[in-house]
Amino acid sequence: MKKILFYGMTGEKMCFQHILLNALDLHSSGVEVKIIFEGASVKLVPLFEKEKNPLYKRAKEAGIIAGICLACSKVLDVYDQNVNTGLSMLDDMSGHAGMKDYIEEGFEVISM
Numbered sequence: 001m002k003k004i005l006f007y008g009m010t011g012e013k014m015c016f017q018h019i020l021l022n023a024l025d026l027h028s029s030g031v032e033v034k035i036i037f038e039g040a041s042v043k044l045v046p047l048f049e050k051e052k053n054p055l056y057k058r059a060k061e062a063g064i065i066a067g068i069c070l071a072c073s074k075v076l077d078v079y080d081q082n083v084n085t086g087l088s089m090l091d092d093m094s095g096h097a098g099m100k101d102y103i104e105e106g107f108e109v110i111s112m
Helices: 013-028 039-050 054-062 070-075 079-083 100-104
Strands: 003-008 032-037 065-069 108-111
Touching (some): 013 032, 013 054, 039 054, 039 065, 039 070
Parallel strands (some): 003 032, 032 065
């Protein structure tokens, strides 16, 4: 089975919406999909929570969001808000969310 990791870096909502759309579409087709919020995208999590974004909500309920970068959440001052989402805070790469474990597990990485 194909495995895809969407490694979201952008803080642009519209761009991240396309990550969510593609991830949900692939997931519904039986592809193993994970999403990581890294870089500026960590600031979108509180926004998606506040607005009850339907794509984000579906991805969260489907369990395809692997987590949120801990270091970037702290630097960009959204750490407490992101912790309160219940999503995993990822710090396996010097405080940031790494790709290595996913690559070793056979995931293809798409970074946007």
